[in-house]
Amino acid sequence: MKLLKSTFSFPKPLSFLCRKQLRCLILLLTVFHSPARAANWLETIEVVQEKADYYWEYGRTRGAFTWLGTAVNELDVNKHRCAILGRMLGQTDVIAHLEEMRDPKIGENLSQDELQAIMYFSHSLSNWAYVASRLVEASELDKKYVWNLNCVGEQGIPLTAYLEVERPAGGFQVSGTDLLILGDFEAGFYEELRDTLKANPNIQRVVLGSGGGSVSDAMQSGILIREKGLATTLSDNCFSACPLVFIGGIQRTIWSPYPNLGFHQIYTGEGQAIPFDNQVYILVWGYVDAMGADANFVLNQMLGASPSEMNEPSLDLLCERNVATWVQRICFGPSFRSAR
Numbered sequence: 413m414k415l416l417k418s419t420f421s422f423p424k425p426l427s428f429l430c431r432k433q434l435r436c437l438i439l440l441l442t443v444f445h446s447p448a449r450a451a452n453w454l455e456t457i458e459v460v461q462e463k464a465d466y467y468w469e470y471g472r473t474r475g476a477f478t479w480l481g482t483a484v485n486e487l488d489v490n491k492h493r494c495a496i497l498g499r500m501l502g503q504t505d506v507i508a509h510l511e512e513m514r515d516p517k518i519g520e521n522l523s524q525d526e527l528q529a530i531m532y533f534s535h536s537l538s539n540w541a542y543v544a545s546r547l548v549e550a551s552e553l554d555k556k557y558v559w560n561l562n563c564v565g566e567q568g569i570p571l572t573a574y575l576e577v578e579r580p581a582g583g584f585q586v587s588g589t590d591l592l593i594l595g596d597f598e599a600g601f602y603e604e605l606r607d608t609l610k611a612n613p614n615i616q617r618v619v620l621g622s623g624g625g626s627v628s629d630a631m632q633s634g635i636l637i638r639e640k641g642l643a644t645t646l647s648d649n650c651f652s653a654c655p656l657v658f659i660g661g662i663q664r665t666i667w668s669p670y671p672n673l674g675f676h677q678i679y680t681g682e683g684q685a686i687p688f689d690n691q692v693y694i695l696v697w698g699y700v701d702a703m704g705a706d707a708n709f710v711l712n713q714m715l716g717a718s719p720s721e722m723n724e725p726s727l728d729l730l731c732e733r734n735v736a737t738w739v740q741r742i743c744f745g746p747s748f749r750s751a752r
Contacts, residue, residue, distance in 0.1 A: 453500075453548045457541045464537035467530050470518060476527035480535060482741055486669035488536040492543045494563035497555055500547065506573045507563075553577065557594060561623055561649050584608050589616040597625030597653055602632040609640060617643040618661065621671065624652020627678055627692065631699045634660025638703060646671040651722060655710070656696070659703045659735060666727065666739045673730060674722040675713035685719050706733035 472478055491510050498507030516530045547555060556575045564574045583595030584604065591608065609615055618637055624630075630653035637644060637660035644661025651674035658664055658673065666673075677685045678692055686692060693711060701707035709729075717723040730736040731743035738744050 453544060457544045457548070460537055460544070461541040464534045464541065467516070467534035467537070471527050471530035471534065474522060474527055476524075476531045478531070480531060484532070484535065487532065487539055489539050489543060489669045490562070491567060492536075492540045493547070494559070494567045494569060496540070496544050496547055497559045497563060498569075500555055501559055501575065503559070503569075503573055506569050507567075509568055554594065558648065561621065561651070586612050586615070589614055590619050591615045591617070592619045592647060594621045594648065596623055597629050597633070597657070599626050599629060601626060601629040602636070605633050606636060609636070609642075615642065617645060618657070619645050619647045620650050620654055620658055621646060621648025622650055622652075622654040622657075624654050627653045627656065627696070630654065630656040631696070633657050634699065634703065637661055646673075649674065652676060655735070656699065659700060659705050659710075661737075664735070664737045666730070666736050666742075668740050670727060670739075672724045673735065674724045675710065676717035676722050677714060677719050679719040683719060688715055705735045709733040710735065 468478075495507045495510035498504060498510070513533070513536070516533045517526050518530065522530075547558075550558070556577045560574055560577065563569050565571050583593060585592040585594075586608075591612065593605075634657050637657070641662055642660075643663040643665065644658045645665045645667065646658065649671045650658055651672075655673045655675060678690075678696075679685050693715075696714070697707045697711055700710045709725075710733075713723045713725055725735075727736070727739045727742045731739055736743070
């Protein structure tokens with residue numbers, strides 16, 4: 413099994429991390445053949461983090477640079493997330509290629525490049541441990557939803573790996589002054605959002621992660637968000653009709669590890685693309701323009717991808733066209749650019 417021979421092989425100097433090295437390997441074998449028990453995952457996370465710490469200290473004491481730069485903060489996060497979810501959800505056949513990581517070279521007289529490879533490997537393992545610790549806490553429903561939204565059709569995972577999920581529209585959760593929304597925008601989403609905001613007047617920000625849904629509900633929701641002076645941000649990818657809700661925010665922020673905004677043509681309930689000259693696109697153009705974003709840009713992104721495809725513009729373009737008003741380490745200044 414390549415995963416255990418590469419990702420989780422321990423160099424001899426690392427044996428002190430597991431007083432009984434065999435115990436660690438047996439643990440890992442148990443987890444990756446039967447990941448259902450959370451306790452096994454939690455122990456594995458601890459072992460992986462210990463390995464990351466060892467390599468970090470190994471490189472540091474031999475002169476490796478410890479400042480890797482913010483550009484690699486999320487090193488391999490997306491790959492690890494899909495690999496871990498694949499294991500948790502029994503999709504091992506389609507994620508095997510994501511689990512291959514070769515241990516870096518260790519020994520005497522290492523070059524600076526070889527030392528830095530050790531530090532990057534350590535950082536990647538730490539990210540694996542962090543992602544796994546978050547996913548262990550997620551419900552089975554949320555795991556499936558995140559899998560479908562982030563992994564299916566990405567990272568070399570086929571579309572046939574999609575998992576059917578029965579989920580109520582929206583999936584609202586209030587957390588302090590945030591309203592977290594993870595789910596599709598089915599008909600009635602706007603009314604549910606309106607009622608939730610009315611019942612929670614302290615909400616200041618709407619946090620989105622969605623594969624899309626009703627365009628009408630999305631635009632009505634965006635208008636409501638703007639009328640209430642709320643901000644929007646992303647907790648996960650935001651596709652199809654979801655960017656229309658995001659654009660409603662007074663401040664529209666994207667934080668690393670940079671979820672994507674994705675656009676494609678509007679389609680009917682039967683999956684047929686709506687013609688470009690349909691009135692609905694005029695309504696979308698007017699809505700986006702009223703929100704202060706570049707309506708021509710948004711429409712071009714939508715019309716440039718069929719219903720089965722997705723245009724995911726770069727972060728700098730999202731900033732340039734005022735779809736996002738602030739993106740961590742990409743575009744920011746002394747104040748947010750205010751929407752109209």
